[in-house]
Amino acid sequence: MGSFAVIFPAAGRSRRFGDASRKKIFHEVDGRAVWLRAVEPFVNREDVGQLILAIAPEDFELFDRRYKANAAFLGVTVVEGGAERFDTVAACLDRVDPGCDHVAVHDAARPFPAAGLIDLVFEAAREHGAALPGLAVSDTLKRAGPDGLVVETVPREGLYAVQTPQAFRLDLLRRAHENRPNLTAPVTDDAQLVEAIGHPCRIVAGSPYNIKITTKDDLRMAEAISRVLPRPRSGSGTAHPFADERAAWGEGPDS
Numbered sequence: 001m002g003s004f005a006v007i008f009p010a011a012g013r014s015r016r017f018g019d020a021s022r023k024k025i026f027h028e029v030d031g032r033a034v035w036l037r038a039v040e041p042f043v044n045r046e047d048v049g050q051l052i053l054a055i056a057p058e059d060f061e062l063f064d065r066r067y068k069a070n071a072a073f074l075g076v077t078v079v080e081g082g083a084e085r086f087d088t089v090a091a092c093l094d095r096v097d098p099g100c101d102h103v104a105v106h107d108a109a110r111p112f113p114a115a116g117l118i119d120l121v122f123e124a125a126r127e128h129g130a131a132l133p134g135l136a137v138s139d140t141l142k143r144a145g146p147d148g149l150v151v152e153t154v155p156r157e158g159l160y161a162v163q164t165p166q167a168f169r170l171d172l173l174r175r176a177h178e179n180r181p182n183l184t185a186p187v188t189d190d191a192q193l194v195e196a197i198g199h200p201c202r203i204v205a206g207s208p209y210n211i212k213i214t215t216k217d218d219l220r221m222a223e224a225i226s227r228v229l230p231r232p233r234s235g236s237g238t239a240h241p242f243a244d245e246r247a248a249w250g251e252g253p254d255s
C-alpha cells in the first residue's frame with residue numbers, strides 16, 4: 001500500500017474572517033484550535049507517512065510559543081508558506097519525503113475531516129490518480145451583476161461544491177504545479193491544476209460537516225457542529241471521532 005504525505009496549507013491571511021488580533025486557524029472550536037482539529041484525523045493512520053503544516057512567516061513566533069509541543073507530539077513538520085495558496089502547496093511539495101508516492105492537501109481551516117471521508121478520497125486517489133470530495137449543489141444558482149440584479153439562472157446539474165482533502169499521485173501533482181505559470185484563471189484548488197494538465201479528477205461524496213472556516217459565522221457553525229458530531233471512541237486507534245459516518249455518505253457523489 002502506498003504512503004500519503006499530507007500537506008496542510010495554514011499560511012493564509014484570514015482577510016474575510018475579519019479579526020486582526022487572531023487568524024481563523026488559531027481560533028478554538030470547543031477548546032481546540034482549528035488547525036489542530038484539521039490535522040488530528042490524519043495522525044496515526046497507517047497510510048500516512050508524513051504531515052506537513054505550512055504557516056505564514058509572521059505566525060512563527062506565535063506558533064512556536066503556543067503550539068510547538070503539539071506539532072512535535074503529532075509528528076508535524078512545520079514549513080513556511082507562500083503568498084497564494086498554490087505557492088504554499090508548492091513549497092510543501094518540495095519537502096515531501098521520498099518514501100511517499102501520494103500526496104493529500106487539506107485546508108488547515110477545515111476542522112472536521114472525517115476518517116470515512118479520508119478513506120474514500122485516498123482509495124479513489126489510488127485508483128484514479130486524483131480524487132476530491134464534493135457535494136452536489138442543491139440550491140438554485142443565479143448569476144447576478146454588480147447591481148445585484150439577476151442575469152441568469154445557472155443549471156445546477158453536474159455542479160459540485162468541492163472540499164478538501166484532495167489527494168493525488170505525487171508525480172502528477174508536481175507536474176500540475178509546474179504547469180501553473182501557463183494558467184491565466186485564478187487558481188483556487190489543487191484539482192484545478194491537475195485538470196489543466198488533462199488528468200481526470202474523481203469526485204467522491206463529501207460531507208456537509210466538512211466546512212471551511214471563512215467568516216466568523218462559519219466559526220459559530222463549527223461550534224454547533226462540534227456539539228452534534230460523536231466524540232472520539234476510546235481505543236479506536238486514531239484521534240479521529242467520526243469513523244462511523246461513512247455509511248451516511250455512500251460511496252460516490254451520486255449515492
Ligand SMILES: Nc1ccn([C@@H]2O[C@H](COP(=O)(O)OP(=O)(O)OP(=O)(O)O)[C@@H](O)[C@H]2O)c(=O)n1
Pocket residue numbers: 008009010011012013014015016017025054081082083084085086088107108109110212213214
Ligand atoms: N497563501 C496562502 C493562502 C491560503 N492558505 C491556506 O489555504 C486554506 C484555504 O484558504 P482560505 O480559506 O482562503 O484562507 P485565507 O487565505 O486565510 O482566507 P482569506 O482569503 O479570507 O484571507 C487556509 O487553511 C489557508 O490558511 C495558505 O496556506 N497560504
Ligand SMILES: C[C@](O)(CO)[C@H](O)COP(=O)(O)O
Pocket residue numbers: 085107162163164188189190212214
Ligand atoms: C480548496 C478549497 O477549500 C476547495 O473548496 C477552496 O477552493 C479554497 O478557496 P479559498 O478561496 O482559498 O478559501
